[in-house]
Amino acid sequence: MDWSVIAESLPLFGRAFVVTLRLSAISIVLATVLGLVMALFREYRVPVLSQISAAVEELFRNTPLLIQLFFMYYGLPSIGVRLSAELCAVLGMSILGAAYMSGAFRGGFGGIPHVQTESARALGLSVPQMIRYVTLPQGLTRSVPAIAANAIFIVKETSVFTVIAVPELTNTARDLIGMYYHTNEYLLELVVAYAIILIPLSLVLTLLERRVRRASFRSA
Template sequence: MDFLGAYELHNVRFLLEGLLVTLEVAAVSIVLSFVLGCVLASIRYAHIPVLAQATAVWVETIRNLPLLLIIFFTHFALPEVGLKMNVFVSTIVAMTVFQSAMLSEIVRGGLASIDKGQIEAARASGLTSAQTLRYIVLPQALRRMVPPTVSQFIALLKDTSLATIIALPELVHNMNIVKSQNVNFTLPAFLLVGLMYFVVNYLLSRIAGKLELKRA
């Protein structure tokens, strides 16, 4: 094991560059997948004819596919029909599609947990179904969904490592390059990358805990 060699400044900087790419992909994917997940859940919750059924089929299909397959599809299959994207964009698309399906179930569960009496009272006061969902149901549901949603975000961040298979220069990809320089760099590189993932995910967990305390 060569910790000094593995942790030379240029190697650490290279790993930090990979971490930055990981965080960038995760941040964009989190925002897009959460918005899309809320839309999918709202459609199913509102029981919009035909559209709700089509959304349910889409969500269940995506949830039962491996993320790696979706990454391969967006990067290798979509260009065959003229939708060519660079590795950064194709990873975000794959992550967004997969995670939005997962998040939609969390959101739908949160929406369903709201007491029906509140919905009836809102409708009786003159609010439309859309207004009731927007102003009464969704705000309360979002607060209840904080723990599972953050857990899903943490899973998303870790899942970005799968994109190393299509050469996205994220953290695991860069780690493989560092350890390929010298067999004695393998353990030090793994330990440092593991620490980086731990710190980021621990911070997310702490933020979730503080939000949960505020909600209580």
């Protein structure tokens, strides 16, 4: 192991680390918001939007992210739509993540006792009021474990961005290995960089899940 090689490449990995972290954070936020909206459309069976949400969820969950990125980056320019590599990465990951997040939210919503929604209707609550006072408070807490797993999945899947030349961690490691052949050193930096992102994220999400579980138990 040549530590001088690692020291020399640290600035490049530092920049790639920032890119990976930024794209991951944006994708997680967009996927969570979009997934929640899609889940609500399907939960309340909103005409047209419910069917569109179901179609998007099925399409993106059942096709590889690699193919989706290829289509957006290399296929769309043939019809005059040109997107930057980073925008394609964020769009692809956000929509894929939203498809999984929608499933997570719907699983949480499905755990709400049916009698509560019936009681809300009997009290004359409107749909927005039902969402605010019944669906979201209980559904979100039940969805936390699945949401946490999906967030970690999104971070790990950023490695696929290398196929459209986004300068993230995996792409940087691959380029350096191809130029200088110091495989062990660059792979070590790659593993450490992902661990720096994923381990704290996993710990934070685990603590959040425990807090939510305790709060649910006390309220019960």
